[in-house]
Amino acid sequence: MRRPSILVNVVLVLALFNCSTWTVWSRSGSLCKPKNFEEIRRPHSVSITDFGAVGDGVTLNTKAFQNAIFYLNSFADKGGAKLFVPVGRWLTGSFDLISHLTLWLDKDAVILGSTDFADWPVVDPLPSYGRGRELPGRRHNSLIYGYNLTDVIITGDNGTIDGQGSIWWKSFKNKTLDYTRPHMVELINSTSILISNLTVLNSPFWTIHPVYCSDVTVQNVTIISPLNSPNTDGIDPDSSDEVCIEDCYISTGDDLISIKSGWDEYGIAFGRPSKNIIIHRLSGRTQASSGIAIGSEMSGGVSDVFAEDIHMFDSNNSIRIKTSPGRGGYVRNIYISNVTLVNVTTAIRLTGIYGEHPDDGYDPNARPVIERITIKNVIGEQIKHAGIIQGIEGDNFVNICLSNIILNVTSSYAWNCSNVQGYSDKVLPEVCGQFKERIFPDHCSDCYHLSDPEPGSND
Ligand SMILES: *[C@@H]1O[C@H](CO)[C@@H](O)[C@H](O)[C@H]1NC(C)=O
Ligand SMILES: *[C@@H]1O[C@H](CO)[C@@H](O)[C@H](O)[C@H]1NC(C)=O
Ligand SMILES: *[C@@H]1O[C@H](CO)[C@@H](O)[C@H](O)[C@H]1NC(C)=O
Ligand SMILES: *[C@@H]1O[C@H](CO)[C@@H](O)[C@H](O)[C@H]1NC(C)=O
Ligand SMILES: *[C@@H]1O[C@H](CO)[C@@H](O)[C@H](O)[C@H]1NC(C)=O
Ligand SMILES: *[C@@H]1O[C@H](CO)[C@@H](O)[C@H](O)[C@H]1NC(C)=O
Ligand SMILES: *[C@@H]1O[C@H](CO)[C@@H](O)[C@H](O)[C@H]1NC(C)=O
Ligand SMILES: *[C@@H]1O[C@H](CO)[C@@H](O)[C@H](O)[C@H]1NC(C)=O
Ligand SMILES: *[C@@H]1O[C@H](CO)[C@@H](O)[C@H](O)[C@H]1NC(C)=O
Ligand SMILES: *[C@@H]1O[C@H](CO)[C@@H](O)[C@H](O)[C@H]1NC(C)=O
Numbered sequence: 299m300r301r302p303s304i305l306v307n308v309v310l311v312l313a314l315f316n317c318s319t320w321t322v323w324s325r326s327g328s329l330c331k332p333k334n335f336e337e338i339r340r341p342h343s344v345s346i347t348d349f350g351a352v353g354d355g356v357t358l359n360t361k362a363f364q365n366a367i368f369y370l371n372s373f374a375d376k377g378g379a380k381l382f383v384p385v386g387r388w389l390t391g392s393f394d395l396i397s398h399l400t401l402w403l404d405k406d407a408v409i410l411g412s413t414d415f416a417d418w419p420v421v422d423p424l425p426s427y428g429r430g431r432e433l434p435g436r437r438h439n440s441l442i443y444g445y446n447l448t449d450v451i452i453t454g455d456n457g458t459i460d461g462q463g464s465i466w467w468k469s470f471k472n473k474t475l476d477y478t479r480p481h482m483v484e485l486i487n488s489t490s491i492l493i494s495n496l497t498v499l500n501s502p503f504w505t506i507h508p509v510y511c512s513d514v515t516v517q518n519v520t521i522i523s524p525l526n527s528p529n530t531d532g533i534d535p536d537s538s539d540e541v542c543i544e545d546c547y548i549s550t551g552d553d554l555i556s557i558k559s560g561w562d563e564y565g566i567a568f569g570r571p572s573k574n575i576i577i578h579r580l581s582g583r584t585q586a587s588s589g590i591a592i593g594s595e596m597s598g599g600v601s602d603v604f605a606e607d608i609h610m611f612d613s614n615n616s617i618r619i620k621t622s623p624g625r626g627g628y629v630r631n632i633y634i635s636n637v638t639l640v641n642v643t644t645a646i647r648l649t650g651i652y653g654e655h656p657d658d659g660y661d662p663n664a665r666p667v668i669e670r671i672t673i674k675n676v677i678g679e680q681i682k683h684a685g686i687i688q689g690i691e692g693d694n695f696v697n698i699c700l701s702n703i704i705l706n707v708t709s710s711y712a713w714n715c716s717n718v719q720g721y722s723d724k725v726l727p728e729v730c731g732q733f734k735e736r737i738f739p740d741h742c743s744d745c746y747h748l749s750d751p752e753p754g755s756n757d
């Protein structure tokens with residue numbers, strides 16, 4: 299197997315001894331694979347205004363985007379092309395990207411999502427979900443959409459994509475939607491994707507959704523939706539691998555990042571995992587949900603997740619795994635380190651009884667396997683509960699390793715654990731009995747990555 303190439307700049311200083319407590323890493327700069335901007339300098343460039351677009355915030359420019367991209371398709375085999383979006387407010391419905399394209403948003407350029415649902419066509423559900431995520435049947439197409447693409451860059455000088463999602467949130471709340479709400483950016487079955495130096499606001503539903511993708515980098519992106527907007531997840535890598543998310547600030551109404559891989563019998567049948575995911579230097583907040591979540595849709599499996607340098611404040615949960623009988627699949631080899639928390643209700647929340655099924659066709663005996671989860675170096679103040687860790691009866695979560703976790707807990711009980719087995723070192727307040735056995739020296743090889751020099755190297 300090809301070694302994951304996504305990780306660079308990791309210099310191992312002291313890891314000569316397996317299971318050493320004093321393995322030290324020295325990292326400088328980025329953990330994402332750098333893009334070679336020279337190599338992908340697009341020889342052809344057009345502006346959206348060349349196709350009659352009007353940036354007044356009122357004129358609908360869907361045709362201009364579609365025509366510009368159709369025109370640029372003829373340069374795909376000539377080094378690709380760039381579509382430049384200048385300062386202005388460019389109202390549009392959904393449009394499709396092509397391979398070898400750079401969509402460039404200048405400073406103060408704003409792409410605005412149309413508030414007319416008819417401008418977001420309806421498309422088939424994803425095979426790994428079997429239906430729309432919130433309603434049976436089909437779903438609205440994302441604003442910016444791509445299928446079967448390679449070498450796509452969405453970037454700029456901190457330009458903005460604003461989904462104007464409030465009309466969708468209201469329709470969700472008053473139950474008048476006909477189809478599942480759309481994402482802002484969805485890329486399906488695509489490779490070599492970079493989304494960077496942008497701000498994305500007010501998504502109708504999950505904001506950035508790479509699904510069945512490989513080699514996806516999201517860097518230096520700000521994602522904001524109101525804290526009470528429903529299901530406005532920030533970035534949801536779904537049945538995707540080699541994903542690197544770095545230097546992002548996310549504040550939304552749902553999970554900041556949620557790693558997924560399909561839903562119950564549909565996800566099991568599709569069988570495409572999410573793996574080799576790096577999350578580095580993430581900060582943000584969510585009052586309703588979690589910072590880094592895995593699931594609840596994880597039926598194709600999730601493994602080899604490496605998250606480091608996470609800061610959260612004024613939030614509900616920070617680290618969360620959600621699953622249920624019926625999901626099948628697995629979550630394994632997860633490493634999360636250097637998490638600083640201020641004013642967070644529950645620092646660690648692992649749940650085996652999340653519920654929510656696509657239909658009655660799920661197999662209640664399809665039990666998820668949750669194992670080898672390492673959470674270390676967590677510091678928190680104004681924390682209500684340190685951990686609520688509830689596995690599945692008869693299907694324990696195993697080899698959950700907690701190391702160097704120091705939380706200032708304000709409620710009378712810090713931990714609540716059931717159907718879980720694990721190990722711990724240096725956890726305050728004192729962790730539940732299920733974790734009483736020490737990690738070092740006897741159990742470090744049961745714990746993911748407490749001895750392994752390279753994140754994601756499972757080949
Ligand atoms: C994606 O590529 C596959 C294989 O070439 C093809 O069968 C399918 O129609 C393509 N889908 C779209 C939407 O282009
Ligand atoms: C992040 O984006 C801002 C605005 O586009 C830019 O000024 C800054 O250099 C970027 N930072 C990195 C690390 O790329
Ligand atoms: C980008 O712009 C947003 C507001 O549109 C701002 O909040 C954010 O700090 C800017 N990001 C960078 C990296 O300059
Ligand atoms: C539901 O909300 C939508 C969006 O605000 C609105 O257009 C519609 O009239 C509302 N319908 C009902 C029945 O309240
Ligand atoms: C995904 O793309 C590959 C080629 O990269 C193609 O062989 C495959 O059929 C595509 N899958 C789907 C579901 O479109
Ligand atoms: C982001 O913008 C900065 C400043 O222009 C630039 O140096 C950097 O290469 C950009 N990064 C990405 C990943 O687009
Ligand atoms: C916080 O998360 C828990 C578990 O996901 C949920 O039950 C609770 O309603 C959330 N709190 C808020 C304020 O949304
Ligand atoms: C931990 O993460 C924070 C950002 O959340 C960063 O400022 C700090 O340098 C990191 N600590 C170490 C030891 O890497
Ligand atoms: C703590 O966070 C909650 C939201 O989860 C917020 O309502 C509250 O104002 C914050 N408290 C402080 C002291 O900032
Ligand atoms: C925990 O927080 C309380 C209230 O903010 C503070 O008085 C106390 O010193 C803190 N304890 C530790 C160990 O930091």
Ligand SMILES: *[C@@H]1O[C@H](CO)[C@@H](O)[C@H](O)[C@H]1NC(C)=O
Pocket residue numbers: 711714715
């Ligand atoms: C732990 O959680 C269970 C289930 O939510 C609840 O019944 C129990 O009261 C909790 N234990 C404590 C000590 O609060």
